[in-house]
Amino acid sequence: MPDSKASKILFVLTFVCMIVALYLAFLYAPVEATQGEVYRILFFHVPSAWVAFLAFGVTCFCSVAFLMKKDLKWDRIASSSAEIGLLLCTITLITGSIWAKSEWGIWWAWDARLTTTLILWLIYLSYAMLRGYIDVETKRAYLSSVVGIIGFIDVLIVYGSIRWWRTQHPQPVIGGGDESGLAPAMLFTLLFCVGTFTLLFFTLLRSKIELQKASEEVDYFHKVLAQK
Numbered sequence: 001m002p003d004s005k006a007s008k009i010l011f012v013l014t015f016v017c018m019i020v021a022l023y024l025a026f027l028y029a030p031v032e033a034t035q036g037e038v039y040r041i042l043f044f045h046v047p048s049a050w051v052a053f054l055a056f057g058v059t060c061f062c063s064v065a066f067l068m069k070k071d072l073k074w075d076r077i078a079s080s081s082a083e084i085g086l087l088l089c090t091i092t093l094i095t096g097s098i099w100a101k102s103e104w105g106i107w108w109a110w111d112a113r114l115t116t117t118l119i120l121w122l123i124y125l126s127y128a129m130l131r132g133y134i135d136v137e138t139k140r141a142y143l144s145s146v147v148g149i150i151g152f153i154d155v156l157i158v159y160g161s162i163r164w165w166r167t168q169h170p171q172p173v174i175g176g177g178d179e180s181g182l183a184p185a186m187l188f189t190l191l192f193c194v195g196t197f198t199l200l201f202f203t204l205l206r207s208k209i210e211l212q213k214a215s216e217e218v219d220y221f222h223k224v225l226a227q228k
Contacts, residue, residue, distance in 0.1 A: 007206060014203045017196040024189040032186075038102045043189055045095040047197035048088045049117075053155050055085030055201060056124065060152035063145035075141035078148055079131055080208035084201055086124045093121060112161040113169035120158055123151040 025043040032039035062078035065071075096114070097107045108114065127147045134140035162169050182190060 010203050014199050017199055021193045021196040024192055029186050029189040041095050041099045043193045047194045048091040051197040051201045052085045052088035055081045056152050056155050059148040063148035066145050076212050080205055082124055082127050084204050089121045111167040112165045113167050116158045116161050120154045
């Protein structure tokens with residue numbers, strides 16, 4: 001199947017899933033007894049966080065692959081995934097702050113989960129800035145790979161923060177103990193939204209890699225023309 005056709009199918013599938021996810025989040029899932037309608041932000045906050053972790057995991061894996069194989073294709077995937085992860089991490093922080101204002105009466109609390117997530121965002125913002133400042137391709141790839149690997153350590157800390165320390169952030173709604181859990185309709189909606197965000201990630205990743213390849217080809221031809 002040609003790449004262009006596969007990309008179109010992936011885009012259409014993602015679009016349809018997004019429409020269904022919006023329906024489930026706003027109309028299908030029942031109102032939560034204590035929080036009311038505002039809890040629906042869960043269906044965007046949690047998926048964006050989980051898929052951000054996935055994106056940074058891909059960045060870490062591809063960064064290790066680049067350092068081992070010295071093939072720039074791995075750096076291309078790593079940087080593309082990091083940019084998408086940074087976007088999703090931004091969504092996580094924004095939706096989390098909106099939810100916090102409704103439930104806690106404040107936009108931000110310096111507890112373990114929120115603070116480590118902010119640090120994660122700053123690490124990958126630094127990753128993006130580093131790539132923007134360094135023009136030498138191989139040097140940029142090596143340095144950003146190191147940052148991408150180190151940054152993933154904080155992903156593990158963010159994940160474990162509400163399990164290791166007492167925090168203002170709620171405990172996990174899935175796998176958080178005997179008192180955790182969601183109503184079946186809520187759980188189905190959440191899992192569908194996580195799947196949809198995952199599909200969105202791979203759609204964006206594919207597009208970003210293709211754009212980066214095209215940009216590299218344009219830069220190459222510019223250099224060739226400049227030498228003539």
